[in-house]
Amino acid sequence: MNKSNAPQIISLSAAELEKLLGELRGPLAPATYQMVEALLRTLQWVMAALEQKTATLARLRRMIFGEKTEKACKILPATIAAILSGPAKPKAKGHGRKGAKDYPAAQRVQVPHPKHKVGDLCPKCLKAKLYRFLTPARLVRIVAQPIFQATVFELERLRCALCGALFTAPAPPEAGLGKYDPSVGTMLALLRYGAGLPMYRTGKWQNHFGVPLPASTQWELIEAASETPQLIYEALIGVAAQGHLLHNDDTHMRIQSVRQEIAAAGSEQERTGIFTTSIISQTGQRQIALFFTGQKHAGENLNQLLQRRAAGLDQPMQMCDALSRNEPKEFHTLLCHCLLHGRRQFVDVVENFPEECRKVIESLREVYRFDALTQEQKLSDLDRLAFHQAHSQPVMDDLQKWMQEQIEQKQVEPNSGLGEAIQYMLKRWQTLTRFLSVPGAPLDNNIAERALKMAILHRKNSLSFKTLHGARIGDVHMSLIHTCELNRVNPFEYLMALQQHAPAVSKAPMSWLPWNFQQAIGAAGSG
Secondary structure (H helix, E strand, C coil): CCHHHCCCCCCCCHHHHHHHHHHHHCCCCHHHHHHHHHHHHHHHHHHHHHHCCCCCHHHHHHHHHCCCCCCHHHHCCHHHHHHHHCCCCCCCCCCCCCCHHHCCCCCCCCCCCCCCCCCCECCCCCCCECCCCCCCCCCCCCCCCCCCCCCCCCCCEEECCCCCCEEECCCCHHHCCCCCCHHHHHHHHHHHHHCCCCHHHHHHHHHHCCCCCCHHHHHHHHHHCCHHHHHHHHHHHHHHCCCCEEEEEEEECCEHHHHHHHHHHHHHCCCCCCEEEEEEEEECCEEEEEEEEECCCHHHHHHHHHCCCCCCCCCCEEEECCCHHHCCCCCCCEEEECHHHHHHHHHCCCCCCHHHHHHHHHHHHHHHHHHHHHHHCCCCHHHHHHHHHHHHHHHHHHHHHHHHHHHHCCCCCCCCHHHHHHHHHHHCHHHHCHHHCCCCCCCCCHHHHHHHHHHHHHHHHHCCECCHHHHHHHHHHHHHHHHHHHCCCCHHHHHHHHHHCHHHHHHCHHHHCCCCHHHHHHHHHHC
């Protein structure tokens, strides 16, 4: 490349960028401004990433475009990957097809035989009688329809020919009390915060079917449907604070009003980042998902959560990656670090050190295989610990010894990508291997990272929240929806139950959590 054609490099501080964006906001159309803003922020982020000492092309590519997979058979050279993956497995017959049992919400229609019935003489052998077979033959029929349907009730009106009095037929019960059924707001919240569907797309979809639902109306309905869920959100925070295992992580987010405040403050603003934190709390056999959006880091949100922890409880285990901002400052936790983040350090340099990285990836592959066996056998925390100590401990000890030898015998340059990956793991060896010393300690933070995909999907599809109030409503619904998913509860059914029993929920929110609301409904019905 000809250096004379290279563009002039201009570096902007965070405050200078916010000032520039503030000047561009007025003259540019909103859609154009959003595109320019995204481009400038992307450029600033890439420049900052390139300036980091640990930046590599592989790592930068993964950070920008994401990694579809980090499986050994995909990231290692073909010859090594072939050894690890082994012979190709034949594809299971019928793989990917859904049977009738996979449609629990489908309407069931009983179809009797048109010619024969139970007790008739068999028309084939003419010797025995027919009886009902245990399982019927099943056919699945799926039809399409609009997400929201409308019914227009045309009430007959009669008028007196002499006095002009007008008599209108009363509305039938199915007309309800208002234009919008409570289910509309609930479904809109599921679409926006559970599926990441922007409101303007929903509005466009509904226009196709002749049932208009503008984005502004959608927001009003979602906001109205969030009052009762907010009570449950607060109750879940209290329950989650008592958990024995807490996963936390965060991702950047966009809130328009906060960005404007940052731009107005300029250089006086100490913190310019906006984040969504996910916290997954394990309380007994239940898992609670919580989301917090604002300018606080994951550790600060966890710190705020632990303020509601009952005195006298043992310190909880905390699983996160090794960023210091993930740790609470005022409370002590038994810190566990994500083993996959340690593995990822080697994934980033696998192209330059394939044999060395193979050693690490193969070793961790064995550990995960052992952990999968403990899950299949449904071992208790103590039995799982004993299993890992018997099988995974030798693997990890050998890996630790190998990495120490690489550094001590100077077989690897400490400042190289491989050297830094090795030192990353050795420095955090105790926290990365808690599963070998603490019952119930997890191997990684995947559950929190998967939870963040809800927030990331919203960010990618909807671009931003408008205000902190809107972000709060998003946090509430994401928390309830994902908590339902973790506990195998239908989120629509649950959110509808909260709307239908709002007075009872307001009196006793703890009786209406995702895992006990059915009992509350039964008690309300019997009462």
